[in-house]
Amino acid sequence: MNFRQPFILLLKTSRFLLLTAFPVLIVSVAWPNKPSLAASTIEQISLDQKAFREFFSNRFPELELTRYSEGAPALPQFSRQRAGYDLLKAAPPYDSVLREAAALWKQPLANGSTLTQCFSGKPPPTAYPFLFEGVVHTLESDINDCFVKNGSQPLELDSGMLAAAVAVYKNPFRGQPIDIDIRDQQVRALYDEGKQYFWAKRGQMNLSCANCHVHNAGNQLRGEVLSPALGHGAGFPAFSMREFSKPTNVEGGGAQPVTRPMQNLHERYQQCNIIAGAAPLALQSQTYLALEIYQAVMNSDLPIDAPGLRP
């Protein structure tokens, strides 16, 4: 037997492999980036929702469903701090921030129009985020779009003023149930992406969102009571009395402590990523939008409680 024979055989098979692999590779790269056809159905989502709620109703049997919007302060484990929360709520420290932001809604933009006029035909905050003409709209993106369309500079996503502006829009709707439209397949594909992000482990501590906010909801992490995942987002933007770490470099995850009184949901997601040792993503990035949609769908029918207070 010629000693070259095995090499020739290998060469022939590899040529065959290359010939078959290339078309597959080209097709997979060139395939339009559309959501997969296997997005969850509405029935599957309602089953997810039912299982999620059942878990929490078993964990906190005495807690009414509507009270989950308050976050950790609603839990019986928070009772030792609850008096402080109630006393602060009597004259909430975010009132002055809201008064300041309310002026922003009336202030004329570069072409004379106002933010209030922009939002005259928009859906109520309970319907956000929603899909329109293939684009996901959040309150933050709609406010900034209004600024851009009317010739003004958009607000910075982490400025605190944007969160306060969102809070002004949400405040009159406090107590109304969240109602997200999931009929569109693209929304359901985003729901799946958000669900994957919520349950997947990541970061130096190998934690998923669910590790803390589902399996350990109500348990203590040092002085903090972990909030339940059900109700997350219903109380945002939230006024926080804590000192937060601000991501200086989103990709690298470097952080420095700053005090940010009013905080929107994506900023909280970044914060959660940082404290779990994971790299935070950009504000309004697709993954965070997907996570927001996932949580909003889970919160369907829960009342919004924004702006919230995180003592």
Add this chain to the structure above:
Amino acid sequence: MYSKRRFLKHLGCWFTFSLFPACLHRFAYAADSNHVDPRPEFAADQIATVLESALGSTDTADDATIRIEVPLVSGSKEVVPFRITAPGAEKIVVVAHPNSHPLLMLVDNIDEPVAVVTGRARLDHSGDITCYALKNGQIGRATRRIELSGHWESFS
């Protein structure tokens, strides 16, 4: 010859003179931290002194009618809300034991049958908040303890 002894001496000098400017801010703030409140009851660092100058007596007794609403655990030491209900009180003194100047608030000229006062305190450490209420010449007293728990995020 540059001896070991001389080297150490020079090293000491360099350390002293290089670290001295770094400590200057201590002296800069020292003047302000010595700020003394012109009112004797607020300048006092002992609760007995506070009571003596605010209520004229240190003779106090437990009073179950005084109600103090405070959180048992507070996440922030900068904002600790409290509400005190003292029926029939003419004068209320609120002190925080852990603070270097314990008097938080003195409420005078109360013209209500049931005095209810609200405030937000800063605390130096975990400790007691005590309310002294003067009614009919007697000083009633009630105490609640507050534990401060730092937000764990601040440590990460």
Add this chain to the structure above:
Amino acid sequence: MTYPTSLKLAKYQSGVEALCEILHPMYAGDSKQSEVNYITRVVFRLNDRVKAEFLLGKYISRNPVVGTVFNNVESGDSVQVSWQDIAGNRGQATATVK
């Protein structure tokens, strides 16, 4: 220097709780902040009659909220609050019981 003052009335048991919020820095001069300026006196009045006089020290938190409850109030009663700080700044706010 003016510091915004707001007065909020809320129902409390059978009476009305008046909560006064003053956006004041309350510099105590004991940390890295060298300035000393804090509110020393807050007076609540109901229909021009003094109902409670608060004397405050430097251990009151930033943007302080102080309040008291008026047990016997009627609709249309006027509540006034006035304050002064150690630097001599003053402020006041008024609200009407609904």
